[in-house]
């Protein structure tokens with residue numbers, strides 16, 4: 558047994574403990590007991606600073622890791638997406654694999670224990686299988702033309718087979734502006750057969766997406782033209798933001814759905830969406846929003862309306878400088894006066910674990926859970942001062 562003590566322990570189950578002790582069974586790698594100060598004297602390993610549960614990254618694209626630093630910032634989403642197809646061909650398989658491995662290891666070093674990871678293809682699967690991190694893979698489908706729906710579902714089913722095990726994998730639509738109704742329906746049928754109806758979709762990420770759905774105009778019209786697609790042939794503006802179309806296409810209102818980004822989601826959209834679905838989750842990747850659009854979601858509405866359904870993601874290294882949930886938290890904490898550290902930590906840990914259906918193992922520090930413990934090596938005084946100043950970015954989390 559290891560007995561680990563820290564100045565402050567955030568268990569996510571009750572108030573933080575002062576000088577509490579986590580008793581860990583090394584054989585099972587699980588927490589045996591969460592004990593108050595003074596319960597044990599002998600054999601206690603005292604660490605300065607803070608313990609909290611390991612982080613859950615609900616949205617990543619490991620397979621894009623080699624694009625780090627290759628796409629300029631602040632271009633808006635359309636010009637961000639434009640070079641990706643061409644860039645994908647400019648790297649060797651070895652370069653891609655090296656980048657995937659490094660990104661997976663970077664996440665683990667940053668205290669991330671589980672990831673919801675988008676895969677268009679299967680080239681990240683080998684690393685995900687050998688990783689220390691738990692992965693749920695979302696095989697992503699694309700295609701706005703209704704004729705492409707069937708072939709795309711067939712292609713995605715082949716990617717599914719490369720995962721070998723049917724555990725922790727589902728098919729997902731890329732975004733409202735890139736997936737036809739037929740494709741959306743087709744992939745939901747596959748998920749139902751798999752028994753894994755967890756969906757994820759990029760939502761209201763850019764101004765261009767809003768314009769497209771509201772009035773059929775904006776940068777996406779030109780973008781599709783350059784791909785040889787006349788949007789007016791296959792797409793009709795609805796006069797309402799894309800979220801209304803996305804939710805209308807769900808075949809079951811009890812489906813677990815993660816909406817990712819939500820940069821332009823209004824309070825009205827949020828309240829309406831929450832009323833339609835029983836298992837709706839919202840993911841923020843603020844550093845990617847800043848990278849691409851120089852914009853951030855309006856967090857205060859989400860805090861008021863759905864705090865226990867909010868999770869965090871890093872997006873990919875194509876749109877971020879690092880894969881660190883702590884850095885995403887630091888940005889939100891600094892920019893949002895309405896949020897407390899305890900609440901934000903819930904988004905980064907237990908909420909993500911509940912979304913990925915792994916809260917029996919992760920998300921809190923309690924007896925019976927896996928000993929996935931993040932340590933912030935600091936002092937109580939420095940940590941408390943940082944909380945007051947709403948500036949926590951200087952700390953580097955590490956897994957014990």
Ligand SMILES: [Zn+2]
Pocket residue numbers: 616617618675759817872873
């Ligand atoms: Zn994404």
